[in-house]
Each structure stands twice: as structure tokens, then as C-alpha cells.
Amino acid sequence: MRYLKEVLESRELLANLTLREIRGQYKRTIFGQLWSLVNPLASMLVYTLVFALIIRVQPEAGDPSGLDIFAVWLLCGLLPWTFFSNVVQQGMGSILGNVGLVQKVYFARIVLPLSKVGSVGYNWLFEMGVLVVVLVICGAFVWPWLPLVVVTMVLLAIFAAGLALMLAVANVHFRDTQYFVSIIMQIWMYLTPIIYPISLVATQSEKYGGLFGTTVSILDLYRINPLERFVAVFRQLLYDNRWPDPQDFLLCVIWALAAFTVGLWIFRRSERGLAEAL
Amino acid sequence: MSEIAVSIEHVSKKFRLYHERNQSIKSAIMRGRTSVHEDFWALKDVGFEVPVGSTFGLIGSNGSGKSTLLKCLAKIYYPETGSITYNGKIAALLEVGSGFHPELSGRENIFLNGSILGMSKKEITGKFDEIVDFSGVEQFIDQPVKNYSSGMYVRLGFSVAINVNPDILVVDEVLAVGDTEFQAKCAQKFVDFKNEGRTVILVSHSMESVRDMCDSAAWLRHGELVRVGPADETITAYLESLPGASAA
Ligand SMILES: Nc1ncnc2c1ncn2[C@@H]1O[C@H](COP(=O)(O)OP(=O)(O)OP(=O)(O)O)[C@@H](O)[C@H]1O
Ligand SMILES: [Mg+2]
Numbered sequence: 262m263r264y265l266k267e268v269l270e271s272r273e274l275l276a277n278l279t280l281r282e283i284r285g286q287y288k289r290t291i292f293g294q295l296w297s298l299v300n301p302l303a304s305m306l307v308y309t310l311v312f313a314l315i316i317r318v319q320p321e322a323g324d325p326s327g328l329d330i331f332a333v334w335l336l337c338g339l340l341p342w343t344f345f346s347n348v349v350q351q352g353m354g355s356i357l358g359n360v361g362l363v364q365k366v367y368f369a370r371i372v373l374p375l376s377k378v379g380s381v382g383y384n385w386l387f388e389m390g391v392l393v394v395v396l397v398i399c400g401a402f403v404w405p406w407l408p409l410v411v412v413t414m415v416l417l418a419i420f421a422a423g424l425a426l427m428l429a430v431a432n433v434h435f436r437d438t439q440y441f442v443s444i445i446m447q448i449w450m451y452l453t454p455i456i457y458p459i460s461l462v463a464t465q466s467e468k469y470g471g472l473f474g475t476t477v478s479i480l481d482l483y484r485i486n487p488l489e490r491f492v493a494v495f496r497q498l499l500y501d502n503r504w505p506d507p508q509d510f511l512l513c514v515i516w517a518l519a520a521f522t523v524g525l526w527i528f529r530r531s532e533r534g535l536a537e538a539l
Numbered sequence: 540m541s542e543i544a545v546s547i548e549h550v551s552k553k554f555r556l557y558h559e560r561n562q563s564i565k566s567a568i569m570r571g572r573t574s575v576h577e578d579f580w581a582l583k584d585v586g587f588e589v590p591v592g593s594t595f596g597l598i599g600s601n602g603s604g605k606s607t608l609l610k611c612l613a614k615i616y617y618p619e620t621g622s623i624t625y626n627g628k629i630a631a632l633l634e635v636g637s638g639f640h641p642e643l644s645g646r647e648n649i650f651l652n653g654s655i656l657g658m659s660k661k662e663i664t665g666k667f668d669e670i671v672d673f674s675g676v677e678q679f680i681d682q683p684v685k686n687y688s689s690g691m692y693v694r695l696g697f698s699v700a701i702n703v704n705p706d707i708l709v710v711d712e713v714l715a716v717g718d719t720e721f722q723a724k725c726a727q728k729f730v731d732f733k734n735e736g737r738t739v740i741l742v743s744h745s746m747e748s749v750r751d752m753c754d755s756a757a758w759l760r761h762g763e764l765v766r767v768g769p770a771d772e773t774i775t776a777y778l779e780s781l782p783g784a785s786a787a
Contacts, residue, residue, distance in 0.1 A: 274654045277654040278655075284642075285640050289642070362637055362638055362655065363615075364610075366655055367631065368657070537554070537616060
């Protein structure tokens, strides 16, 4: 409780550090904030080219929205993923990247990883805004679902923050963490139905049936992945324009709270030793 | 004796000296532990009290543990044993401008650094003119701080820090970069602090300034407290202990 109070008292610092990241990010660039769109757009082009035009992956049309555009379908999953992956990787390096501060000034160290959630989240918000405009132009009726989209975005941010807190500590003690995690993130992305629909996995899973004589199928294992649930909820809301599956949504909540609780606990336990270990 | 601002009791601080610093998972697994290390005590059972409203100097040779003690005061390190109790709000100035973002302007950095040091936005806005005034860099306040000279950097950082309005100010040897005029300004500021009943703890290698500014001083050698008392006597004893020292 005392810890939470201290963190709350640092919210102004958190806001300022986040602003520092945001302002410093595109300083002295001509296109400024537009750069934050370039990365997802480039990936979108590449993936669309390879997966829609060459391999001919065909996700189902949005139901009931009736949308059937691979690039838009892709972005509904890709943007949340990019946010998640950036928060985890930047948050992980945030303590190490601010050695000067951590060793010279006392403040609640937790604001460092959290400020990354803020600054990456700011870009994400911008990207999602553009996506909503695109969806509306394409004829989706997204407006009623936007509040739930925002809730899910907050949940994903909490989940990512939890992982970032754990990894930030691990990275101070073992510098391997950052290299290890960047590989994990690549694998993780392909283990999540972002550039291909989950129906492809379901088909394969049916072919094999239960694994090792149990009723557990490949699909069940596949769906343990928390990001699968998040991506599913985002697509249901944005692309399909319908209520999210309650089970998916509930699991998002549970994953977010669990990750954040564990992350906070680990971070709090090791916070005091950080300055020395650096 | 008057009231006590900071009381340091039996403080010991241990560092691990690694023979082979290898922060990798491989080495951890190979040896079953992080690395081979031996303990090094940077502070050994140090204890003294600093009365409210005094200016207190900390002297000693390089590596004697002065900065380590200040970091324990500033809650950056946590001592293995012993305790430190404060009477009032503490602000530490261990390295000036460590929270500055090079691409941001002086103005933006004042707000950033102020909030790192624990000031609210309202407080900073209220003191903004005073901060800029004291630093003497108003002409460059909207320039990115990476274009500042190192003295200007220190001036701005120091101006922010003293305007935090702490009851206890802890200063490591950061002022050496400022010019004579700025050092005089700072010395005056310490006097003002003292007159307002605030406490200053400072580390310096300049014995003249310690003699001028401080009422009392503590002398550390290899992490041990050798002597604490009136500044003059402590300095004399310290200088006499130095090899080849004639009276300075
Ligand atoms: N993080 C650390 N890890 C290991 N050893 C450390 C660490 N910080 C300080 N030390 C050791 O503690 C001792 C005291 O260092 P400290 O910085 O307190 O000296 P100092 O009195 O401030 O010296 P100077 O006058 O040069 O500033 C030194 O031997 C130093 O090597
Ligand atoms: Mg020092």
C-alpha cells in the first residue's frame, strides 16, 4: 500500500518522463510524428505482398461488418502486436538506458519502464486513430465499439507493462536478456495469428486430434498464448464489429492482472539493489 | 547541542568486487552462481550527527567512501547495517544535470529535472524565473541543452536543485566546473541556506572552501571515520596526515 502511494505520488514525474520520450523521439525530423506510421505501413505492405498475394492467405470476411480486405484485417492485429513488442523491449532496456539517473537521483524507479508504456502507447494511440479512420472509409461501423477497444488497449498495456517490469530487472542482472527476448519476440509473433488466420491452425489441429492420447489438441495449446486472445478481441471489435467473445475477453483481463501483479512484485523486491547492480 | 538534522548510526556498506564480471546466463549456470566475488567494505561502522542549521563538510582522499556515504544518504544505496534518520526533506545533488535530455531545451529540462527531484509542476512554474535568474543562462533557455557549455550545464542543474527547497541539501563535488563568479554565488547560497536554518552536507577537495563554509567536518579514510568535529581542527589533522604535507 505504501508502495502504491509512492508510485501515485510520482505520476507527475511519470508524465514528464513520458513527454521527454515523446518530444525527444522525433525532434529534428521533418515528418515528425508521421514516422510512427511508417513502420507499421512498411510491415503491412510486405506482409500483404507475401501473405495475401503470393501465399494467398484468406481470412474470413468480417462478420457482421462484411469487410474483406487483407491489409485492414492485418493491421487490426499487427498494431496491437507492435505496441506490445515495443513496450516489452523498450521497457526492458529502460533501467539500463538511464544509468545516469538511477545512480545519481532517488525517485521511484518504476516510472522508467512505465514511461515507455506511455510513450509507445502514445504512438499506438495515433496509429489506432488512423486505423479507425481507414475502417470507417472501408465501411465498417466501428463507433459503438470504440469504448471497448480503449478498454482492451488499456488491458494490453497493463499486460505489456507487467512483462516489461520483470524483464527490466532481469536485464540489469543478466545482459543476455535483451538479446534473448528479441529472438523470443520474433518467434512469438509467428506463434500468434497476426498474419494468418487462426482457422489455418484449427484445420491442422483437427487433423491430428488429441495429443498423446489426451483430449488436448494443438489448438488448445496454441490458444494458451495470451496475445492470441488479445488479437482475437481486437479483431472482433474492429474488423467484425461485434461483441467480443466473453471467454477471450475474460482471459485478457486475467492475463493482464496476473502479469502486472507478478511484474510489480518482482520489481519492488529488486528495486533497492538496482543502483548497485548496474 | 541543538536539534539533529541527520543522524548516521553504525553505517556499513559492502560492495561486491567481481574478479570476473560476467553478467551472463551462461556463466551463472556454469558456476551455479552469478560470479566469483569478494566483499569490499566501502564504509565501516560510520556514525555521526549533523545538527540542524549547520554546514557540514566531508573530507578524505580519493576512494575513501565520501560519495558512497552521500549515496546512502540520498537513498540510492542502502547500507548493509546501521541506520540513517532524517529530520526534514532531503535533496541530493550528486551529479548535476543527470536528468537532462540533450535534445530538449533548457526550459523543458527545468521542468523535467524539477519533477525528477520531486517538485510539482506548480512549484516549478512559481520558481521558474528564480531558477533561470540564478543560473544566468536566460539567453539560451530555449536552446537544446546539448549546446550548452559544461559550466552552463552545471549552473542550470544546480539552480534547479537548490530551488527544490530541501531542509537538508547534500552536495557532492559538483561545483568545481562553475566559474569563480558562480562559485561565489553558490557559497552565498549556502550561507543563505544556513541563515534560513537549513542544513548543508557537502563533499569537497578544496580545503579552503570547506574551511570557509563549514562549521564542522568529518574525515573518512578507507571507509572509516577518523575524526569528526569543528572544521578547522579536522582539516588540520587531515592535512597533517598527508605524506609530505607542510601546513597548507
Ligand atoms: N558500485 C560500486 N561497486 C563496487 N565498488 C564501489 C562502488 N561504488 C564505490 N565503490 C568503491 O568504494 C570506494 C569508495 O568510493 P567513493 O566513490 O565513495 O569514494 P570518494 O570518497 O567519493 O572518492 P573521490 O574523492 O574520488 O570522489 C572505492 O574504493 C570504490 O571503488
Ligand atoms: Mg566521490
